[in-house]
Amino acid sequence: MVFISINKSMHLILFLVPRLNDAKVVDTPMELNIKRSAHVGDPLFEPTMYRKLVGFLIDLIMTRPDIAYVxxxxxxxxxxxxxxxxxxxxxxxxxVRGTSIRGLFFDSTSSLDLSAYADVDWAGYSDTCRSTTRYCVFLGSSLNSWKSKKHDTVSK
Known part of the structure; x- marks a missing residue:
């Protein structure tokens, strides 16, 4: 049995953004049925922190596939x-803070059945009308790999 989690990494991010210590824990990583747009809202004066946080989250996907899409x-x-x-x-x-004890669990007694699932979101991005293809692959009950790709061509 192997378990991989990010509990220690979360302490670093709470150090970078201390106001998250007092923030309310949420049940879902993103509000449902909201399309994000590239040009809505006020631009950030200093986007460096946004880029650092997104970079941290990208690294975090390795042990938290539940946040991969968002x-x-x-x-x-x-x-x-x-x-x-x-x-x-x-x-x-x-x-992530509220679910920091979650991680990847590889059970030694799990079967070696390989399962794959795929999904397509046709013209799902309102800014570009591009489609997204996603898939994930499980080995037994453990997620093995995943991918999400925005297509280069426009859907009509």
Whole structure:
């Protein structure tokens, strides 16, 4: 049995953003049915912290595949982040803080059955009308790999 978690890494992020210590823990990493836009909201005066937080979340995906999609969505705005994007990243971090004991569990008694699941979001991005393809692969009951890709061509 092997268990990998991020509990120690979360202490570093709470040091970088101390106001998250007092923030309310949330049940989901992102508000449902909200499409994020690249040009809505006030631009951040200093986007460096946004980029650091998104970079931390990208590293975190290795042990927390449950946040992979929302981190993918927020990483699209690193070139010109807005205040609304930073608020969404803070929400993701509040979710991670409340679930920091979660991680990857590889059970030694699990079967070696390989399962794969895929999903497509046709023209799901209102800014670009591009589609996203996603998939994940499980070995037994453990997530083995995943990918999410925004297509280069526009859907019509």
């Amino acid at each position: 981190v993918h969505v927020m990483s699209q705005f690193v070139s010109d982040p807005r205040q609304l994007h930073l608020s969404a990243v803070h929400l993701i971090l509040c979710y």
